[in-house]
Amino acid sequence: MGDSKAPKAYQTRRITFSACHRLHSPHLSDAENAQIYGKCNHINGHGHNYIVKVTLFGAIDPKTGMILNMTELKKYMEEAIMQPMDHKNLDKDVDFFKTRPSTTENLTVFIWERMKKVMERPDLLYEVLVYETENNIVKYRGE
Ligand SMILES: Nc1nc2c(c(=O)[nH]1)N=C([C@H](O)[C@H](O)COP(=O)(O)OP(=O)(O)OP(=O)(O)O)CN2
Numbered sequence: 030m031g032d033s034k035a036p037k038a039y040q041t042r043r044i045t046f047s048a049c050h051r052l053h054s055p056h057l058s059d060a061e062n063a064q065i066y067g068k069c070n071h072i073n074g075h076g077h078n079y080i081v082k083v084t085l086f087g088a089i090d091p092k093t094g095m096i097l098n099m100t101e102l103k104k105y106m107e108e109a110i111m112q113p114m115d116h117k118n119l120d121k122d123v124d125f126f127k128t129r130p131s132t133t134e135n136l137t138v139f140i141w142e143r144m145k146k147v148m149e150r151p152d153l154l155y156e157v158l159v160y161e162t163e164n165n166i167v168k169y170r171g172e
Pocket residue numbers: 052069075131132133134161162163164165
């Protein structure tokens with residue numbers, strides 16, 4: 030069976046990491062920041078146990094039975110997500126968030142861009158889903 034006729038599937042791996050941040054935009058005044066972000070703008074910051082789900086979409090290789098070995102995906106997620114963000118202060122330790130607020134929306138974009146850089150087959154990347162809390166969830170598909 031050629032690759033074009035192989036069935037396609039979605040493959041997801043989940044990881045968690047811990048980080049602290051505060052919501053503060055360099056594009057807004059202190060008063061605007063306080064008004065828009067409220068308690069999340071507090072100077073002391075606060076922490077989250079983030080959950081990230083990365084989904085790939087692609088053909089199931091007829092020989093291996095896999096889209097991508099989960100061990101490879103784990104390695105990519107370690108490099109793209111855990112190394113820069115786990116147990117870090119997102120605003121101070123990650124350059125990406127020095128020019129934009131560390132919202133969950135921007136986290137999904139950061140993870141998407143990092144995954145694209147580290148993956149050997151970046152065309153397989155389909156979706157990045159981030160739970161900031163169990164109630165606050167953002168997904169990004171590179172649009
Ligand atoms: N659009 C966004 N809005 C908010 C974001 C965000 O990333 N994108 N983030 C925050 C804060 O970082 C904040 O930590 C949210 O915490 P909290 O309000 O405590 O979380 P919950 O909504 O889960 O808490 P409840 O108990 O359900 O109130 C704020 N806004």
